[in-house]
Every structure is written in C-alpha cells, then in structure tokens.
Amino acid sequence: MGTKETEKKKRGFETFAVVWRVPLIAWQTVFFLGPLLFMVAMSFFVVKNYRMREAFEFVSWAKMLGRHTFWDAYGYTLLLAVCSTVIVSLIAFPAAYALAFKTSATVRRWAIFLLVVPFFTSYLVRIFSWYVVLAESGPVNSVLGFFGLGPFTMLNTMFGTMVGYATLTLPLVVILQTVSLANIDNRFIEAAHNLGCGAFRTIHAVIVPMAKTGLVIAALFCFILSFGDFVSPYYLGGSKPPTLAILIIDTTKSGQQWPRAAVVAVMMMLTLFTVAFSSIWYAYRKRGSR
Amino acid sequence: MSKKENRGRSQQPSRRQVLKYSAAAALATPFISRAWANTVEINMLAWYGHGEPDMVGAFEEANNVKFKPKYYAGGDNMLGLIAQSPPGTYDIILSDGEFVQQLNAAGYIEPLDAGDYPFDDMLYEDFTKFPGHWDGDTLYSMMLRFGHLGVSYNKNAISEEEAMSYSCFWKPEIKGKVGHFDWHLPSLGMMSLYNGNGAGLWDLDDAKWEKVQETTLSLRPQVGGFFDYGGTFNSLKNGEMQAMVGIGDWITGVLEKDGAPVASVVPKEGGIQWTESYCIGKGTEKADIVKKFIQYMLSPEGQVKSAQMAAYPGFCITKGGRALLNEVDPKEAKRTGQVDGMANDPITLIKEGRIHYRDIPVQQSLEDWNDFWSEYKNA
Numbered sequence: 001m002g003t004k005e006t007e008k009k010k011r012g013f014e015t016f017a018v019v020w021r022v023p024l025i026a027w028q029t030v031f032f033l034g035p036l037l038f039m040v041a042m043s044f045f046v047v048k049n050y051r052m053r054e055a056f057e058f059v060s061w062a063k064m065l066g067r068h069t070f071w072d073a074y075g076y077t078l079l080l081a082v083c084s085t086v087i088v089s090l091i092a093f094p095a096a097y098a099l100a101f102k103t104s105a106t107v108r109r110w111a112i113f114l115l116v117v118p119f120f121t122s123y124l125v126r127i128f129s130w131y132v133v134l135a136e137s138g139p140v141n142s143v144l145g146f147f148g149l150g151p152f153t154m155l156n157t158m159f160g161t162m163v164g165y166a167t168l169t170l171p172l173v174v175i176l177q178t179v180s181l182a183n184i185d186n187r188f189i190e191a192a193h194n195l196g197c198g199a200f201r202t203i204h205a206v207i208v209p210m211a212k213t214g215l216v217i218a219a220l221f222c223f224i225l226s227f228g229d230f231v232s233p234y235y236l237g238g239s240k241p242p243t244l245a246i247l248i249i250d251t252t253k254s255g256q257q258w259p260r261a262a263v264v265a266v267m268m269m270l271t272l273f274t275v276a277f278s279s280i281w282y283a284y285r286k287r288g289s290r
Numbered sequence: 291m292s293k294k295e296n297r298g299r300s301q302q303p304s305r306r307q308v309l310k311y312s313a314a315a316a317l318a319t320p321f322i323s324r325a326w327a328n329t330v331e332i333n334m335l336a337w338y339g340h341g342e343p344d345m346v347g348a349f350e351e352a353n354n355v356k357f358k359p360k361y362y363a364g365g366d367n368m369l370g371l372i373a374q375s376p377p378g379t380y381d382i383i384l385s386d387g388e389f390v391q392q393l394n395a396a397g398y399i400e401p402l403d404a405g406d407y408p409f410d411d412m413l414y415e416d417f418t419k420f421p422g423h424w425d426g427d428t429l430y431s432m433m434l435r436f437g438h439l440g441v442s443y444n445k446n447a448i449s450e451e452e453a454m455s456y457s458c459f460w461k462p463e464i465k466g467k468v469g470h471f472d473w474h475l476p477s478l479g480m481m482s483l484y485n486g487n488g489a490g491l492w493d494l495d496d497a498k499w500e501k502v503q504e505t506t507l508s509l510r511p512q513v514g515g516f517f518d519y520g521g522t523f524n525s526l527k528n529g530e531m532q533a534m535v536g537i538g539d540w541i542t543g544v545l546e547k548d549g550a551p552v553a554s555v556v557p558k559e560g561g562i563q564w565t566e567s568y569c570i571g572k573g574t575e576k577a578d579i580v581k582k583f584i585q586y587m588l589s590p591e592g593q594v595k596s597a598q599m600a601a602y603p604g605f606c607i608t609k610g611g612r613a614l615l616n617e618v619d620p621k622e623a624k625r626t627g628q629v630d631g632m633a634n635d636p637i638t639l640i641k642e643g644r645i646h647y648r649d650i651p652v653q654q655s656l657e658d659w660n661d662f663w664s665e666y667k668n669a
Contacts, residue, residue, distance in 0.1 A: 049373070049396065050366070050369045050370045050372075050373040050374075050396075051373045051374070052374070067661075067664075067665075068665075068668075069661075069664045069665050069668045072668045073668060128524075131524055131528075132528070135528040135529070135530055136528070136529060136530060137528055137529055138528070153466065153514075155515075155525075155530050156466075156514045156515035156525075156530065234518075234521075235521060237515075238469075238514060238515020238516060238517070238521075239472065239515060239516040239517075239667065240513065240514070240515050240516060240667070241667060241668045241669075242516075242664070242667050242668060247664065250660075250663075250664055250667070251664075252370075253363070253364060253366070253367050256366070256367075256369070256370030256373065256374070257657075
C-alpha cells in the first residue's frame with residue numbers, strides 16, 4: 001500500500017472519529033460550558049431593587065467570602081460529603097464483594113437490576129418516606145421500643161442526612177463496585193490463596209489494588225452527589241446547620257441575590273473539579289491498575 | 291343470508307355511517323377548538339394553595355377561565371419573581387399586605403376602583419384603609435384575608451397557659467424540639483415582641499436590633515430544624531417538633547382539623563397579623579375578568595372558600611363572609627373564634643391592641659435581617 005493511500009485512509013478515519021465526537025462536544029458546550037461561564041459571569045453582576053443588572057463588580061465575592069457563615073457551611077458540607085463517601089463505600093464493599101465473587105452471573109444480573117429499581121421512584125418521594133420511617137413515632141423507634149430502647153431522635157440530625165445520602169448514592173456505588181470487582185481475573189485471587197494469603201490479605205493486597213480505579217470512581221460519584229445535594233440536609237437534616245446547597249436557596253429566596261448564589265456555586269464547582277481531578281489522577285496513577 | 295348474519299352485519303357501521311360520522315367530527319372540530327380557545331388563562335402569582343380547585347374551581351367553571359398559578363414563599367421571593375418577569379406576565383398577584391407598597395413603588399400593579407369592592411361590609415374599620423394599600427385616594431390592592439401568628443405548640447408538651455408567652459420556646463423539656471418556619475420576618479418579629487417592643491416591633495434602633503439578635507441566638511440550642519411549608523406540617527404532625535416559631539393557625543388549623551394535638555394562641559406579648567391582598571398586574575389584558583374574580587372572592591361565598599381553604603385557612607374580612615361561614619360551617623367559625631362575642635375573636639384581639647400588622651424592618655434593610663438569619667441558622 002502506498003504512503004498516499006495510507007494517509008488518505010488515516011484522514012478518513014479521523015474525520016469519522018471527529019463526526020462521532022461532535023454531539024458530545026456540542027452537548028457539553030451548550031449544556032455545561034455555556035451555563036458554567038454564564039454562572040461565573042453572573043457572580044460579578046449586581047442586584048438593585050430585586051433586579052439583577054450586568055456589571056463587573058466584586059461585591060458578591062467580597063460579601064460571601066468575607067462571611068464566616070459561608071465558610072462554616074463550606075466546612076460542614078465538605079465534612080458531610082467525606083463522611084458519606086467513606087460510610088457508603090464501606091457499606092457497599094461487602095455487598096459488591098459478595099455479588100462479584102460469591103454469586104452466579106444470573107444472581108448478579110438480578111441484583112444489579114434490583115439496585116436500579118430504586119431510581120424508578122423520585123428521590124424526593126424516597127426522602128419523604130424516610131421522614132415517616134425515622135420519626136420518633138415511626139416504625140424504627142417502635143421496633144426499638146419493643147426491646148426497651150429509644151426513642152431516638154433521627155430526623156433533623158446528621159444521621160438523618162447520612163441516611164438520605166445513602167438513599168441517593170448507595171445503589172449506584174454498589175453497582176460500580178460490583179462491576180469493578182467482577183472484572184478481576186479469578187486466577188489472581190486463586191494465586192494469592194495458593195501463596196498463603198488469608199481472605200483479608202487477599203482483599204487488601206490483591207482485590208482492592210486491582211479494582212482501585214472502579215472503587216475510586218464509585219467513591220467520587222458518591223462525593224459529588226452528596227456534596228451538591230439539597231434534599232437530604234434540608235428535609236432529613238432539618239437545615240441545621242445549612243449546607244452550601246441550602247445557602248444557595250437562602251441567598252436567592254431573600255433579596256433575589258443570584259450573584260451571591262453564583263459565588264457559592266462557583267466555589268462548589270471549584271471544589272468538585274479539584275476533588276474529581278485528584279481522584280482520577282490517583283485512580284490511574286499506576287500502570288496496570290484496573 | 292341468515293338472520294344471524296344479518297343481525298351481526300347490522301351492528302357494524304356501514305360505509306355511509308362511517309363517512310357521516312367522520313364528516314360530522316371534521317366539521318365539529320373547529321367549534322371544539324374554538325371552545326378551547328375561548329378559555330381565558332389567568333396567570334396568578336400567589337402563596338401556595340390560592341390557585342387550587344377548592345379556591346378557583348367554581349369561578350373557572352362559571353366563567354370559562356383557567357388559572358395558571360405560580361407559587362412563592364415570602365414577600366421578597368414574590369418581588370424577585372416579578373422583577374425578573376416581563377411586564378404583564380402576572381394578571382393577578384396575591385401579595386402579603388406589607389409588600390403592596392413596594393409593588394406599587396416599583397410600578398408592578400394597576401390602580402383599582404374602590405367603588406368595585408365591598409368596603410361598606412368590612413368587619414373592621416382598619417381594613418378599609420389598610421396600610422400601604424392606598425396611595426392618597428387611589429386604591430392599589432384589595433385585602434382578601436388575614437390570620438394571626440403567635441405560639442404554635444403541641445398540646446401534649448406545652449400547656450395553654452405556658453403558650454401564653456413566647457418564653458415557652460425556651461422550656462428545657464422541649465430542647466431540640468423547637469422548629470422555625472424558614473423565613474426571617476415572622477420569627478424575628480416574634481423575638482422583637484418577646485423583647486417588649488410591642489407596636490414598635492419593626493422599628494428597631496441599633497440597640498434594640500442588637501438585643502433582638504441576642505434573644506434569637508439564645509434560642510438556637512432549643513432549635514431542632516428550619517422548615518419550609520411541607521416540612522413545618524410534617525414535623526408538627528408527627529410530633530418531631532413540639533413548638534414552632536413563625537407560624538400560627540394557618541398551619542396548626544389544618545392539622546387540628548385532621549386530629550393532631552396542636553394549637554396556636556396569641557401570647558400576652560402580642561401576635562403578628564399576616565394579611566393577603568389581591569393586586570392586578572401592570573400591563574395585563576385581562577383586568578376585567580381579574581376584577582370579577584376579586585369581587586367573587588370578596589363575596590360571602592368567596593370569603594367562605596378562603597376561610598376553608600385546604601392549604602391554609604384565613605379569617606374572613608367581611609361581615610357577609612363571617613355570617614355565611616357561621617351558617618354553613620359553624621364548627622370552623624367557632625374553632626377560629628370568628629363568632630361575634632367570642633374572647634378569641636380575631637377582630638377583638640386587634641381592637642385590644644394585641645395584634646400588630648406584619649411589616650418590613652424600618653431602620654434596617656431586609657438584607658440585614660436575612661444576613662442575620664443565615665448566621666443564626668449556622669450558629
């Protein structure tokens with residue numbers, strides 16, 4: 001084959017690839033990059049008499065970043081998201097492990113289907129169901145009362161918020177972890193056993209490193225969803241204290257301060273970008289990791 | 291052909307029948323669509339519940355109109371929504387009484403003709419010249435209903451005697467069980483009343499404002515949560531919250547009718563009146579039908595609908611409305627004190643000086659109050 005022909009073929013292939021990429025690029029530009037840039041621009045606008053006006057002023061930045069309220073909410077949101085990520089990942093792992101290694105492919109398929117089922121119902125509806133279940137007069141406390149325990153206050157607490165976050169993220173994290181673990185070649189695990197590794201050492205030295213990418217991505221999704229969630233901290237956590245998502249609502253509700261809300265949103269985006277890039281760098285750091 | 295076959299065939303439509311019905315349907319289509327087209331859509335901006343069938347259903351049916359409600363929570367939220375919409379977006383605006391002046395100042399509402407409304411039937415003199423609703427002799431907003439805010443409590447946790455003072459919010463037994471309706475204005479107004487500011491509760495100099503903030507912050511350890519409309523209902527209903535700051539019978543009334551052991555009282559330090567009034571949106575092309583609707587809501591029938599509103603009840607403002615309520619729903623009239631001569635008659639409470647109309651801060655901006663509210667939630 002001549003060089004010209006090879007080049008022609010290569011060019012044809014590139015065109016083909018570019019055409020396939022266009023919808024994604026267009027989508028991201030219109031629905032992500034465009035709104036993101038507008039949000040950044042909006043953070044410099046000003047509000048007068050409830051009406052937002054285009055401007056380039058730093059008043060909203062100074063106002064929000066200069067208030068301890070913002071930093072308190074920031075710290076609390078970060079804490080909640082980290083706790084949610086750690087707790088949900090730890091709860092999900094045994095389930096994912098069992099589905100990946102201890103069940104047949106058919107059972108695994110059914111389990112994954114059942115893990116998708118909760119998403120058929122609105123998240124808000126599921127949260128309001130928890131409102132009934134976790135109430136002091138609700139079924140959980142009734143059962144505990146039968147054993148002479150409680151009643152415990154679970155609503156309007158950090159525990160309530162965590163339950164909400166788990167409702168949102170746990171099924172997804174289990175699915176991602178399961179897929180990641182199921183891709184591990186069983187022969188590596190058998191080899192570890194042959195070399196005298198116990199169950200825990202096999203998990204620690206073989207399974208977790210080999211499934212690292214999937215596990216980190218699952219945790220990252222959990223963090224992102226928890227960090228930006230409004231529903232759980234508001235309805236199950238009683239907005240006490242407010243998270244950044246609640247602060248956005250508060251800011252816009254009174255005085256229609258969209259530029260200040262944009263400042264909070266930009267700070268949230270910066271945090272998420274930092275966490276996401278760090279996680280992905282960590283996940284793919286070693287060659288050969290899965 | 292057998293009779294059976296003949297019968298079976300006669301039950302099927304003939305080609306001629308199919309053509310006839312198709313032609314009839316085709317010819318009727320323009321009339322049907324014209325009938326639909328004649329339904330006038332009225333865009334309403336209001337608190338939740340005002341555009342629901344129990345309030346507007348009968349009027350819609352009688353006048354071939356359809357309400358398209360957009361709901362808000364809080365007067366500043368309402369102002370923001372109007373400010374960001376083109377003129378004429380909302381045909382009718384249900385405003386909190388204290389925000390009418392701002393709507394008028396910003397040019398968002400049309401003047402009304404006072405002669406169109408039943409001012410001679412008002413239950414109380416003040417309602418005929420309600421603050422902020424008039425600019426000189428020009429009427430800009432027509433009061434529809436009102437209600438009182440005070441101590442809302444669970445009867446199993448707080449006695450009626452205890453509830454007669456805002457100090458019950460600090461009761462050690464209900465630590466973590468005091469909720470806030472998540473809007474700064476009524477909650478901070480109540481703290482101002484508790485501090486003894488009485489009729490000057492909105493007009494606070496620096497020292498008094500400082501003191502209100504101190505009092506409010508001292509309540510923070512008692513607070514179990516900050517709730518929106520739905521959350522306030524739920525937390526009182528399931529007993530999660532034993533007392534609620536910033537509300538009144540407009541929420542506990544609905545729960546009480548449902549059998550929950552909750553109630554609201556106007557404490558000795560005084561209560562706050564919320565007032566809801568209709569305005570006609572600037573630039574609307576449907577002013578006539580909107581005026582007709584306002585007249586309907588001020589008729590005895592409309593006033594009863596407002597008093598029985600499913601989302602949250604409000605007191606009648608006309609004598610005719612109160613009379614009809616006593617006739618058709620004496621139980622509700624008695625429960626809410628809307629019976630002449632009752633001790634908790636809302637009009638009597640106003641006359642005794644125990645009620646103060648909700649207003650906006652005089653010496654601070656709404657932004658100052660909201661900023662403090664955010665800090666308080668974070669404390």
